[in-house]
Amino acid sequence: MIISNLIRQKSYEKIEYLLRRHPITFLPSFLIFLLMLAVPVVVYLLINNLYPNILDPLTSKILFPLATLSASIYYLGTCLFFYFRFIEFYLDIWIVTNDRIVSINQKGLFSQTISEMDLYRIQDVTVVVNGFFPSIFKYGDVQIKTASQNIKIIFKNVPKPNEIREALIQLSDEDRKHHNS
């Protein structure tokens, strides 16, 4: 599947921006994953220190295979958890065309929210860069509101938010002129 099929791109439509969250925002999940990988090693060293040979493969005919299977299940579960977290991070997509904005928000594996907003309806674009890391690495939220204020799309933790804001204002002005004519 390509992006144009995903958003059912119209013949006159051109994709201006394809946005995802800044990669630095995935770092905490990656660090947690590394920490989780270390847990069985620490537990093994602790048990080996307190009760030597209890997990020796030659003497322990029951505990060793059970401990190995448990560790394997734990590690595979950790891999799966990491993959889930990546899917949640990477599948939040915001597509800006010269006609509309499409927001795809992935929550877990079986929940997805897709929103669409025509560019000419945009009334207000606000950028929020809040915190030390967002300021250093230049990422933040772009909040887009219509006249009714009830409909709002938020680009979360996208890179270069000010550039996106300026582009959105320009694109919405051009789309409004096109609709008025």
Place this chain on the structure above:
Amino acid sequence: MFEISLYIFLFIYFGFLAIFFIFSILNFYHIVVTASFTLASFIVSFFVFSLATLILYATWYLLINVDWQTAVPLFNYEWFNGILIF
């Protein structure tokens, strides 16, 4: 005495493996249908599947000499012998 064979735990492990593979495939399917199959998602998917392969190989290697017919006692009334002697 109530005991089971060690291979019962192996069946439980295989059941978990099936769940792991189903969800991994589902994750990859989500990446493909949302047009997100890029270099980044390929690298992460490759990393996850490689790590899983490594874990499975290490598990197989460690358990290669295990006698799966070994009986695992779950309950033995002899554990409570002498427990009420004062």
